[in-house]
Amino acid sequence: MLQIDDVRVRIPVTGGRWVEAVGGVTLSVGSGEIVGLVGESGCGKSTLGGAVMGLLPSGSQLSGQVLLDGRDLRGLTAEEYRRVRGNDIALVSQDPSASLDPTFAVGAQVAEAIRNHRDIGRREARERAVELLRAVGIPDPGARYSDPPHRFSGGMKQRVVIAAALANDPSVLIADEPTTALDVTIQAQILHLLRDLTVRTGTGVLLITHDLGVVAQVCDRIAVMYAGQVVEQGTVRDVFADPLHPYTRALLDSQPAAHHQSGDLPVILGQVPDLTDPPAGCRFAARCARVHDRCTAAPPVVETRGGGRVACWLHDALPPVAQEAS
Amino acid sequence: MNPRLLFVLRRLGLTIPVLFVMSVVIFLIIRLVPGDPVRTMLGFRATPQSIAQVRAQLHLDDPLWMQYRDWVAGVLHGDFGQDFVSKAPLSELLAQRIPVTLEITLLSMLLAVAVGVPLGVRAAVGGRWARRLTEGFVVFGISVPDFWLGIMLVLLCAGTMMWLPPSGYVPFLEDPGGNLTYMILPVLTLAVAEAAYIIRTTRGAMLGVIGRPFIVYLRAKGTKERSIVYRHALRNAATPIATVIGIQFGVLLGGAIVVETLFALPGVGRLIVTAINQRNYPVVQAGLLVVATLFILVSLITDLVVGFIDPQVSDRGKS
């Protein structure tokens, strides 16, 4: 189980300046649970994934806590972190064509994931890799073990990546836009596969995506990010039925599918704030339709029904979230 | 059919037209010389009789295609014709000369690869000092002309390393130790620039690979850094490195001409230069043919090696 507590990430940019890509995020992923992390490009959702994996750009500063099964990952040495990656936390990323080494057989890349963490022989690793390839739906896995990645379609490559990621039964899987590069019918296959496999093994999934549809389809809970912060989180059912944060509402409203007849879509005016110098108060205030005086101060994080949270002055009557959330 | 076998066959098939065009161009040299090549070869004292005799000897009066056919047929049977000056059969001359050129170029290449690839990798993944030092060496190696470097090495030897012979040659089979001693300076002269190019290419290719997303994904799988660098990144960088080695072999063959002249080594390069100055066209043709064929073979081998390292190349069938 993964617990992220007040994580901030600052990434150096030219001119000695810093971008605060993630500005204090608290989030958890339970065993067998799929949590959707949504937001538009540049909101810091992928950076948060990188922070959990210990794969931030060099020179980045990370503060807060990242607890995996109760163990703080932040204090780990490089070698200790290597042993965690691929073993306790695994990654599936956006473009399956770019995730695989083009010069290595796909089977060998799955076997490598096993042998990185287990002291077993080549033959045994190969047998296990073939089984994994079969489990993710690669037809005739024994024969295709030795094929290089480019002889597979995008969907099949993503299956290989998933096989390698789940090879060591990780506690948590970070899936960063796992279906964005795929066609709709293939996306449906991959989402089904991901859900089936992780529910069966009890692996928790942090599903990073820009697509609210994907979240609605496969996730149990949702966290909405804007400009480096989680503005609202809760069960998918609650948040979609009654979004409390104006940004969540605007995002849902601007989905074309929500409007079955023509007519103007509601839009969010203005631009995302510059994260080299984030505004002091609510970061959405400048674009918010319901902005008022108090928004110049940082909004309180309050607890909503069903264990959800929202960070907005509109709901300050709700009980605040206890500092030591577990 | 097995895609790799298909790739090998296709690449071999591509070599044949290249060899054909190359041989036609070299064959035409003597026919393209402005004026009468025979008169040029014999000089102004040539009598009409001697000109006619030489023309007949070189079959210059036959139709062009027939001349080409006979020349190629001869070459395929190991008959390169006669040295126009000494009248000796060229096949014997070439048999003495080719090993010398091959020895210099191959030794230089081996040395350059052995030094260049590891240093290039260090330059890409190592610390600041590794990067600075290799960059300095690259700038030096690329800027300094090889023959001048050779001259400076000779100067250095004359001053401090008297035991190294500044020039000369003995065949390897007669005196292996002596042969290698004679090779030190020429090989060093050629290898410095070579190593610089290989370092530069290796560094660039490694940096390119290390920036690609699959490296991040390898880290996410928990692969050890060593394995990422040497098993994955280097293998992906091998395509540009091997390609550059192939191209640089051509540069080496050119450099060998200069270095053979500089160190008085009896190789094919020096043979060609001397022959051009003597207007000894049969020798020029035979020499060029040998060197060009060597280069084409090396390109072929490089492409095959690249195809075997990178399955995308062999599957696509494009080089």
Add this chain to the structure above:
Amino acid sequence: MTALLDVRGLVVTFPAPGSGLRRKRVHALSGVDLSLRRGHTHGLVGESGSGKSTLARCVLGLQRPDDGSVVFDGTEIVGLRGSALRDIRRRIQPVFQDPLGSLDPRWTVGRSVRESLDAFGVGSPLDRERRVRELLDLVGLSPDHADRHPVQLSGGQRQRVGIAAALASGPDLIVADEPVSALDVSVQAQILNLMARLQRDLGVAFLFVSHDLSVVEHVSNEVSVMYLGKIVETADRADLFAGPVHPYTRALLDAVPVPEPDARLVHVPLSGDIPSPIDPPSGCRFHPRCPRRVDSCSRELPALTPVEALNSTGHTPHRVACPVVLPARP
């Protein structure tokens, strides 16, 4: 009312990548019919390899088809050259997917917007400058954007510039190839609204190519669904989304993740990969993945057939290329 655009039996193939003597060909379009009425938006959806972008390029006169015809307002544009082609181009303008790639990075926004005015020699240079300001205003940009370069704009602003450039010559038809797929949802909504407004105010027709069914549903009057170089179903927007008939259309609609947790994906997703357009399946292109295939599907290429019974509202007949799901012909 006659069609503004009428595409008939369009076939496009091109050489597959790679080399060799017997190079295979990519079958991008294998006989496509489509018509578009003045002032309407026709949505064209499909996954990769469907040929939707190739069809767009044919309509723009950027791709010469192997066979078939493209009639624009009564003029056959296949095979047009020189000034006749230029006259047609003035009336059919493109909007591309990648708003950064579709603007020359070295040019100012003003010059890009002016490009077609310069090409057709519209008005005096001063008139053109004035027209550029008008166009920028029309797409919601300020006049001083004219002096900026594309890198200085946001994605949404660049796409506005792309639309202004397309409008400059006063076209009757805009061919928009994935115009919003590179944009974030909130920006996407702005661009879709802008295009809808322009259509209302200027009466310009759109051929709207997209892989995103939700977007197509939102903007289109009629919709065609493509699969591997063939149109499998064409209908009025409402008909198609309310009552899809072709097994592929149904599967495609089922696969779209809708942002409604109560409508969770329960169907078994369509199995198998999309075949390569280099070696498309025989007969119906969809038969290897089709849950309703019968023996004849692998042999006979079904034609797009109108189904009167399915046509509820519109003027466009609902047409389907699948004999299995159609009621037997009288």
Add this chain to the structure above:
Amino acid sequence: MTAKSIPAWVTAMVRAFFWLPRSARAGALILVVLAIVTLLAPLIAPHDPNAIDPTHVLAAPDLGHPFGADALGRDVFSRTVYALRTSLAIVFAAVAVASLAALPLGTVAGYFGGWVDQVISRPLDMLLVLPALLLAITLIAIVGPGSIVAALAIALIYLPILARVQRAASLVVAHAGFVEGGRARGWSSLAVLRRHVVPNALGPLLVQAAILAGFAVQIEASLSFLGLGTQPPTPSLGLMLSEGRDVLTQAPWVEIFPGLAIAVIVLAFNLLGDGLRHRLDPQGMVS
């Protein structure tokens, strides 16, 4: 003292200079100095480069002869200055000819592709079959040695390389949306080439030409060193190195300075080329 008194081209040059990365500025500066030196050779050289002076045979460097004198007592400094002039003229001519030929060939091959590409690229590829120096020597074997032949030979070596770079660059640009857009907006293919493709594809060619110019100095020197390039008595760097070999141990200055001159030019062109590469070839099309 107004800005108007400064000609526009000067400000453009200065702006271009500061647009370069720092290391490339060094290269550009060296080249500007060398260009001035060679243009003003008669003013800068203290002696006639061919004047034989029996009193100064193999004289060591001193104030009158900063680089010493050679076996015939000729001033090595003056000869180096004039030799630079020869070398740079040959190199400039060679690279200019090759670039001007490569620009249309590569652009058209990359933009149109298909059989047009085949017709242009295949014959050019054939030129790459011979190693560079061998190709030059083959041409010289046919035509005979000389400066103009050397320049032509270098141009012939560089033509396929430059055409290939230009082809790759224009291929990339040809697929950009704004190129298709240009056609759809009513411009002819040729106009689109001129307006969009060439301006956007020119960078890599400039980078490659700058880098190759450095090596052209080396090739020219190698040919002259072998007696196949510039012929005596015209001063040339390669020729000077060849002549000085016999007196290497007695008078190393005869060898050291011309060689250093070559190294400095190659270095300068390389620095400039690398700097330009950072600015003009972000996709790394130049190898």
